[in-house]
Amino acid sequence: MPSAVPVSWYLILSAILFGLGVAGFLFRRNIITVFMSIELMLNAVNLSLVAFSYQHNQTDGHIFSFFVMVVAAAEAAVGLAIILTVFKNRSTLAIDDVSSLKN
């Protein structure tokens, strides 16, 4: 076994996590789980930003990653407030039942 792994392995791990996040986003029916899948995708992107930062020996990737974290925090606050409001009005968390914008 090699003593160190190349940066591309981190990128592949990031791609796998992102793909799993997409799968959760598409397959799950619970609105909170869908929301957590989005967080998983954001985390995967953060990992690839940090890996690229290592590759180019610069700090910029960390700064982008930091901003992604801040946006994720803001998004979580607003999104969970929206989920609370939806649940208050419809008493359901299944995204199939929340489809009034469709027709």
Add this chain to the structure above:
Amino acid sequence: MDAILFLIFAAIAVGCAINLVVQTHPISSALSLIGVMLALAVLYLLLGAEFLAAAQIIVYAGAIMVLFVFVIMLLNAGAEQRVNRAQFAKFLGVPALIGFLGVVSFLIQTLMPNTKDVVFGAFRNGTAEAVGRKLFTEYLLPFEVTSLLILIAILGAVVLARKEI
């Protein structure tokens, strides 16, 4: 040693991510997501991103996931019901996902054949000092705009969570 640590924590991250997608109860998914975030924090440390590893644990695993668990408990969310489309997803979606990930991995390996080896301690620009210096000089304007974003998010959350809507 670095390779072993990477493999262990990558396996934990992928396993927890699969568990997140597979579990039907939101609390199980939330705990799996915390596992993913902790494993990613260790990987950040391996990549030399000390500050981000700490921020990952404090902001993501500490703040955001507490919010998620709080909302799950508040809404008393139960396990979701199975629908017929789940079978369709299993037979078409899983092979499509695996094929897609195979193609992406192949592309990464062919387009970037000689990336650096990740050695713990080789990257020294990820300390709080380096990140802070960059954040408060070169990225000062985005940093200040971020405060506006957070202010708007607070206002949005308060307005949305009011009783009248």
